[in-house]
Amino acid sequence: MSSFLYMGGYAAYVWPSIGLTLAVLAWNVLAARRAHVRARSHALARAARKAAP
């Protein structure tokens, strides 16, 4: 296990690369979801305002 983490001496380069990638993958999902939730609540609020007399 520790030799796996050691990455033949390249640990300081391999693991940050993997970490950055996972961060970007997570960010894209969260940012897209946040954009959708926000747009959805705006759209519903606007529709409700228009429906009200």
Next chain:
Amino acid sequence: MTWTWFHKLASPPHAYRIAGRLAPWFGWPAAVLVAAGLYGGLVLAPPDYQQGDGFRIVYVHAPSAWLSMMVYATMAIAAAIGLVWRIKLAHAVAAASAPIGASFTALALATGSIWGKPMWGTWWVWDARLTSELLLLFLYAGVMALRSSIDDRDRADRAAAVLAIVGVVNLPIIHYSVYWWNTLHQGSTITKIGKPSMAGDMLWPLLAMLLGFTLYYAAVLCVRLRAEVLVRERDASWLRTGSLG
């Protein structure tokens, strides 16, 4: 007419619903492929005979670089369709793609830089491959900035589309830069059709990552497209029924 399906698909309420239904069908296979690709690349693949375990950065660097270009091509094609046929949904696809592509361009540059340090002895060189990829990041930024700087949506769509289309010139430059110019960057790994320069147990995790990243883009695009459609269609009657999936 045979084109009715197309107009139906390009209608915002349909696209909104279909994108919502498709997202998990892209997202879950993407998650499985990326997990398998990372396991195969980090654990199962043998170390490279020249680069040792350092070569494993390829499993995240190459898929990011692939997406940076593939997303740009998609964005430009969507922009061209929107420009020529005036399909608003196409502009929405282009707008939804830009931040995704920009994030993977930044990731490709960052992981490339981290890979370059131990292999080349430097974080950065101003050679053709790296410089043209940096230019791609600026193109994404320019397209997004241009879009957000114009209030009128139709004009913003058209302006962003023109810039996106002009920027396509950069894609073949990025791809062929390693052949056209002397560069520190190594040649391509798998695009040599029929004769990839990689052994099978090194290759399949890379292919899994490439496919996984591509499906991941499709999934994120679906979600971002839904948001984009809602913002663009805020005064449309279909939104007033209160039935948003």
